[in-house]
Amino acid sequence: MSEFTEWYGDYGVSFRIKGKVFEGRSEFQRIEIYETERSGKMLVLDGAIQFVEAWERTYHEILVHPAMLAHPNPKNVLIIGGGDGGALREVLRHPIDKATMVEIDRMVIDTVREHVPIDEGAFEDTRTELIIGDGIEHVKSRKNEYDVIIIDSTDPVGPAVSLFSEEFYGYCRDALKDDGIVITQAGGSYFHTKEFLSAYGNMKRAFVSAYGFAFPVIGYSPPWNFVVGLKGDVDFERVRAEDSPDTKYYDAKRHMHMLYMPRYLREEMERA
Numbered sequence: 001m002s003e004f005t006e007w008y009g010d011y012g013v014s015f016r017i018k019g020k021v022f023e024g025r026s027e028f029q030r031i032e033i034y035e036t037e038r039s040g041k042m043l044v045l046d047g048a049i050q051f052v053e054a055w056e057r058t059y060h061e062i063l064v065h066p067a068m069l070a071h072p073n074p075k076n077v078l079i080i081g082g083g084d085g086g087a088l089r090e091v092l093r094h095p096i097d098k099a100t101m102v103e104i105d106r107m108v109i110d111t112v113r114e115h116v117p118i119d120e121g122a123f124e125d126t127r128t129e130l131i132i133g134d135g136i137e138h139v140k141s142r143k144n145e146y147d148v149i150i151i152d153s154t155d156p157v158g159p160a161v162s163l164f165s166e167e168f169y170g171y172c173r174d175a176l177k178d179d180g181i182v183i184t185q186a187g188g189s190y191f192h193t194k195e196f197l198s199a200y201g202n203m204k205r206a207f208v209s210a211y212g213f214a215f216p217v218i219g220y221s222p223p224w225n226f227v228v229g230l231k232g233d234v235d236f237e238r239v240r241a242e243d244s245p246d247t248k249y250y251d252a253k254r255h256m257h258m259l260y261m262p263r264y265l266r267e268e269m270e271r272a
């Protein structure tokens with residue numbers, strides 16, 4: 001028996017694995033899929049675990065539903081990244097008109113759909129528009145168009161770092177309608193503290209208000225952080241609980257709990 005470990009310095013997140021299902025290299029990254037012993041298949045990009053089949057809802061529910069349910073009436077949603085289709089699947093559980101996904105790496109989409117189709121048909125939904133391209137360029141070219149923008153990128157260190165900049169968040173603000181909301185994953189609470197605080201500070205400066213929250217995600221170093229930007233007068237501390245899809249990990253009660261960050265982060269967030 002062997003195992004796969006992703007290291008965060010000297011701390012590791014490990015799964016026992018039965019074998020490797022796929023290995024390849026795209027224009028952008030190394031793509032691997034493993035069969036774990038008990039948690040289904042696992043996607044790894046450049047050595048970083050992206051999702052584990054049995055646990056991916058601990059991430060995708062939390063990335064999608066807080067913004068979708070805080071917004072009064074989201075109809076037009078943009079997803080940046082998220083080539084595995086997990087976020088798209090959750091977005092489509094809401095009564096929206098259109099979900100546009102801009103993913104840079106077609107090989108991630110094709111590989112995941114072939115070996116572990118967690119999208120559950122989301123790419124075939126008539127409300128979905130898939131664009132293979134650069135998310136930054138896309139957002140830059142749109143004005144006043146989206147209700148919600150969901151950024152499902154890789155880590156705030158490495159190639160995706162510009163997706164955490166004030167400049168990029170400014171493009172997101174302009175691409176959103178007046179009551180628009182943007183949400184992004186923002187690394188681990190403990191192992192990406194600096195990067196999280198920088199993303200949060202950038203969001204605060206680019207938007208009318210910003211929130212940071214965390215949730216334990218199996219597959220990443222827990223807890224995992226998220227940052228939200230609000231363009232207008234939308235209350236992120238109230239969600240339309242009655243309109244929630246039937247979720248497993250996320251609901252309105254948990255929403256309030258998530259917003260209380262640990263002391264060391266709260267104090268730094270005030271200064272960020």
Ligand code: AG3
Nearest residue numbers: 048049050082152153154155
């Ligand atoms: N979201 C990836 C989150 C980053 C995980 N980071 C890590 N393991 N170091 C994209 C995949 C889920 N749709």
